[in-house]
Amino acid sequence: MSTTPPPQALTPGTPPATGEPGARDGAFGWLRALGPRGRRAFGGAFGGYGLDSYDYFTLPLSMVALAAYFGLDSGQTGLFTTVTLVVSAVGGAVAGVVADRIGRVKALMITVVTYAVFTVACGFAPNYETLLVFRALQGLGFGGEWAVGAVLVAEYASPRHRGRTLGAVQSAWAVGWGLAVVVYTLVFQYVDEGLAWRVMFWTGALPALLVVWVRRQVHDAPEAAAARERSADRGSFTALFRPGTATSPGLLRTTVFAVLLSTGVQGGYYTLATWVPTYLKTERGLSVVGTGGYLTLLISGAFLGYLTGGLLTDRLGRKRNILLFAVLSAACILAYANIPSGADTLLLVLGFPLGFCMSAIFSGFGSFLSELYPVAVRGTGQGFAYNTGRAVGAAFPTTVGFLADSWGVGGALVFGAIGYALAALALTGLPETRGKELL
Numbered sequence: 342m343s344t345t346p347p348p349q350a351l352t353p354g355t356p357p358a359t360g361e362p363g364a365r366d367g368a369f370g371w372l373r374a375l376g377p378r379g380r381r382a383f384g385g386a387f388g389g390y391g392l393d394s395y396d397y398f399t400l401p402l403s404m405v406a407l408a409a410y411f412g413l414d415s416g417q418t419g420l421f422t423t424v425t426l427v428v429s430a431v432g433g434a435v436a437g438v439v440a441d442r443i444g445r446v447k448a449l450m451i452t453v454v455t456y457a458v459f460t461v462a463c464g465f466a467p468n469y470e471t472l473l474v475f476r477a478l479q480g481l482g483f484g485g486e487w488a489v490g491a492v493l494v495a496e497y498a499s500p501r502h503r504g505r506t507l508g509a510v511q512s513a514w515a516v517g518w519g520l521a522v523v524v525y526t527l528v529f530q531y532v533d534e535g536l537a538w539r540v541m542f543w544t545g546a547l548p549a550l551l552v553v554w555v556r557r558q559v560h561d562a563p564e565a566a567a568a569r570e571r572s573a574d575r576g577s578f579t580a581l582f583r584p585g586t587a588t589s590p591g592l593l594r595t596t597v598f599a600v601l602l603s604t605g606v607q608g609g610y611y612t613l614a615t616w617v618p619t620y621l622k623t624e625r626g627l628s629v630v631g632t633g634g635y636l637t638l639l640i641s642g643a644f645l646g647y648l649t650g651g652l653l654t655d656r657l658g659r660k661r662n663i664l665l666f667a668v669l670s671a672a673c674i675l676a677y678a679n680i681p682s683g684a685d686t687l688l689l690v691l692g693f694p695l696g697f698c699m700s701a702i703f704s705g706f707g708s709f710l711s712e713l714y715p716v717a718v719r720g721t722g723q724g725f726a727y728n729t730g731r732a733v734g735a736a737f738p739t740t741v742g743f744l745a746d747s748w749g750v751g752g753a754l755v756f757g758a759i760g761y762a763l764a765a766l767a768l769t770g771l772p773e774t775r776g777k778e779l780l
Contacts, residue, residue: 508651
């Protein structure tokens with residue numbers, strides 16, 4: 342089925358064709374303003390990213406069981422995250438080019454199928470080395486999905502609402518994370534631990550259902566697709582590294598600083614996402630149910646953080662929102678890692694602001710990166726910048742893994758705060774893009 346809708350379809354940023362009064366007002370004005378096709382695109386991107394999150398977290402939640410089953414040390418378990426994130430850079434860059442050349446929706450389906458297939462394959466791994474390979478290949482789809490979905494929705498959203506709209510797409514990560522915790526709690530309660538981790542990976546087949554719906558219901562934004570088709574630079578990877586000239590600003594500076602920004606934010610985030618479950622279970626002595634309870638508050642904060650960050654990125658601007666939450670996230674990490682032994686209530690309470698801050702910082706990424714690149718290389722630029730940052734940031738959780746044996750997981754988590762400092766520094770090299778049209 343073609344991914345290009347007929348000419349009468351809505352153009353990006355226009356109100357619904359139904360002429361709904363107040364379509365741009367109220368708490369959900371941003372959603373009504375997308376129009377019917379835009380809302381379906383939002384649904385496809387939201388579902389894809391939520392299930393991407395679910396498949397990602399099958400491993401961190403199963404980490405303790407995997408370590409016991411294969412006899413792994415902290416460095417080896419940390420390597421799972423590193424290879425996933427490093428390979429995701431390749432997947433993200435490739436998916437971005439594909440999205441610019443054959444369309445956002447087709448690229449979205451390819452990425453979802455890829456991460457689903459290799460998540461399920463992880464459940465059949467006979468040894469550590471095979472599991473490491475399957476997890477790396479899962480990273481190909483994992484890396485591409487967000488960038489493609491974010492560009493798809495950004496091209497439907499109006500400048501006025503783009504931050505909130507993309508922030509809502511980001512909130513799908515918390516939904517998928519929460520679903521993974523619920524399934525983890527049930528599976529590890531009722532299935533022997535030696536088999537439970539395999540069952541967790543097998544449930545990663547869920548995204549296949551989403552692909553069927555996306556293929557039938559979701560289309561690229563028509564005007565953006567037409568503009569992309571007319572460009573000679575469509576999907577050009579080399580265009581990202583052209584230096585500025587007297588007649589053209591070039592994209593080299595933008596790409597370098599966008600990568601640094603992504604590296605800092607994701608280095609801090611994945612340090613926490615990878616090691617907090619292990620920290621709660623091994624150093625705090627929480628049971629499976631207890632860990633799930635603590636993570637519930639962390640994830641609730643994350644969900645509200647995504648929505649709040651989306652609102653603030655429209656009101657404060659892209660750069661101010663990211664800077665605000667970089668500072669707050671670093672402060673939360675330091676506080677979380679230094680809670681005294683026995684203060685479990687404080688550990689529980691602090692989980693909410695930790696989840697809130699480290700998620701709110703991401704809400705502006707979808708709109709900011711989309712606005713930094715022209716339509717012909719929007720997928721390519723966003724895919725490369727976001728996922729290269731993710732790959733380089735992968736060094737952070739691995740470093741924590743190697744430091745954990747001597748510092749303890751809690752002490753090593755402090756390393757994640759360095760990432761947020763790098764993100765704040767990178768903002769100095771990027772322009773503010775709030776209110777920018779994408780065509």
